Amino acid sequence: MAAVDVLQVIAPGILSTVQDLGRYGYGRYGVAPSGALDGFALRAANLIVGNREDEACLETTLMGLTVRALADVVVAVTGGNLQPRLNRNPLEMWRSYVIGKGDVLTFSGPATGFRAYVALGGGILVPEVLGSRSTSLFSGFGGFCGRMFQKDDILAATDPDKYLNAAGRCLQPEWIPAYPTRWTLRVLWGPQDHHFTDEGRQAFCSGPYLLSSDSDRTGIRLQGPAVYTRSDVAESIISEGVITGAIQVPGDGQPIIILGETVTGGYRKIATVISADLALLGQMKPGDTVQFRVVSPAEAAQALRKEEKRIQSFKKSLPG
Amino acid sequence: MLYDKPIFRRMGDRSVLIELGDDISPAVNERVQRLFIALDRLKLAGVLDLIPAYRSLLVIHHPLMIETDVLKDLIRDACSRLDAIRLPKSDTVTVPVVYGGRYGPDLQWVAKFHKISVREVIDLHTRPLYRVYMIGFTPGFPYLGEVPEKVATPRRKTPRTDVPRGSVGIAQRQSGIYPVDSPGGWQIIGWTPAQLFDPRKEPPSLLQMGGQVRFYEVSAEEAKQWQP
Incomplete structure (x- = not known):
């Protein structure tokens, strides 16, 4: 070597x-x-x-x-x-x-x-x-x-x-x-979707959200319809583990998509981007817009298999 | 309070969040530690990482290598046998701290907030045997509990953009140590020369979840001479 x-x-x-x-x-x-x-x-x-x-x-x-x-x-x-x-x-x-x-x-x-x-x-x-x-x-x-x-x-x-x-x-x-400028990300509800009001969840689903220029490698900051929490829950939650794609909502109601530079956090997460769409997070840029589409676990699994098949088919087509 | 049964929460299609109780307490955190140990021992193919926290464990997996439902069944099974898990005996790590002055810019404020002397703040902060509830925020950052009620202080209204590595802080009943220069909102009362995180070491973190810490006061001169 x-x-x-x-x-x-x-x-x-x-x-x-x-x-x-x-x-x-x-x-x-x-x-x-x-x-x-x-x-x-x-x-x-x-x-x-x-x-x-x-x-x-x-x-x-x-x-x-x-x-x-x-x-x-x-x-x-x-x-x-x-x-x-x-x-x-x-x-x-x-x-x-x-x-x-x-x-x-x-x-x-x-x-x-x-x-x-x-x-x-x-x-x-x-x-x-x-x-x-x-x-x-x-x-x-x-x-x-x-x-x-x-x-x-x-x-x-x-x-x-x-x-x-x-x-x-x-x-x-x-x-x-294809990398658009108006994105749709598929998400699964949770882990704390139940801490938000119905109006808050609806706002989250309708969007669209603008990618803020203060986004960086730690998180994609969004500006758009405020996602309100229920009045009977505390401002923050007890810190817990987080993953890339988890969408946290601080007190101002503006969502932040967590990227892979932290392992724990104390804000509640309304939803999480599905694995099949994670690669898109790397290509969204300030000024783009994003809408969230809630899918079922079965749809998430199917989407990931489809995504993975692209890589696997390509691998098979290669010599050796 | 400890839950009778663990609560599973969904965080995407590639992790399972298991909540074992609803508060910050040694009993709940010890339960998390047991589950963490149990799953760590299983070394399940397709499980990428385990992140233990105050009252929950996050299990990150590869959904095409191990299905979420299969993983949940294995976790449920592990949960039913947690009493049999022996906790490792943890040595107490003693951490030297220079309190106040430029090492602890918020010490005076904390004393004033509680209408006690700076000396009392130091005595109260060095008194407990702290439990390491979790490591998070940045590599090697320990969340330690619990700070005596008499010095429990809310976070700063405006977080600092640059907290020097080694800074020792208080946020409510928790104390923590910043392993690297980073932003931070905790009340900084002192500084330690101890190295909290070294990626060349195995394990890379000086402290681990479930461990124990005691602070002791040193002078700036002693801190300079201090060797681990």
Whole structure:
């Protein structure tokens, strides 16, 4: 196994980090999962370059970053269409290419979606911390030195030359997600839906909600019809564990969709986004609108199987 | 109060929230600890994480690897045999604290709020043997109970945007320690040189749910010299 320096960061953009599918098993110590906010795009990116689907990728936000290749490496860009360019020429997404020494990958900003994923054949070589390569930005560990990328950082991959023959792979066009600006998220009621008034629940279902600009990697803040709690319940609940997609409602009635940077919370949650729609959370951007559609557990299960089938069919179509 | 039967609540299609009581009390929290230990031992395939809290346990699973209904049956089964779970004997972790001054900017205010002296606040805060009810908020942050009624103080009206790591705070009957620089609304009465969280260690958290903590007062000079 040889570590090879493959990319140098020329400009880091506003937020570019190393993420994999997240850090699980340490919630008892208060350690949050972090991880790619669009798990589907990360898994697809890895498969396209010949990696295991759970390898670490580069996650870049909004205007994207600029990197220069230091050696031959196979790359693929997936997720939000931040308009990637290779040496100034538009680069097709959801497809793998070999780039060589001196090639420059840049982005010109979002046409659709919010976050793009760059997979490298051979992964991104950073140490596993507590079982994951994801960056915990708020506690400063994992990923690349526990922080977002900075100018001149150098990324290494493991045996990148062994992956060069994966170049040219692509995801079937019909499986490439469309990222709208008006979103519908499917949710299941609970765990504290019974703490809200009927009017509050109706407001929540009717929406629409605007994504606030103070959303970040910890949560998507929404502005719209206030979701009122019953007058006979206290302002907060006794703190309990939370997961990505749980929708908490503080006293002002404006919902916040929790993302994977915390494990506990003391606000009540009216509903929770279903697993099949979690990847969408990574692509919603400030200014977009969202509506919630309540589904049944059976519908949630069916939706997830359908989503998973896309990845599994793609895996089967790959050589080896 | 402990519930006769656990209450299951749905948090999405990939977790099960089990409530074992309705308050913050050692009896309920101990029950949570037993269920946590029982499920942790089972090492169920498809269970990704367990998050024990004051009165509930959150079980996060992969719904395609283990169905929610199957998981619930296994949890119900574990709940029926909790009395047989032996709790681990926990050593008391002693935590040195420099109280007041720039280390504890809210100490004076807490004293004033209760119309007692700063000395009394320190004596009352160092008196109890605290139970670690849960770890949450940020990695390694312990929720400790209970602070004596005489120094129980509400959170700050305006939370601070940057509470230094090591800060020791009070919020109502709870005390806590900030493991990393973070925002926070607790009344900060002191600071500890102890390292609460180190991702290179196994376990990464100095304290664990169900453990015990006692605070003792040190001078700023002693804190500088302090070694774990």
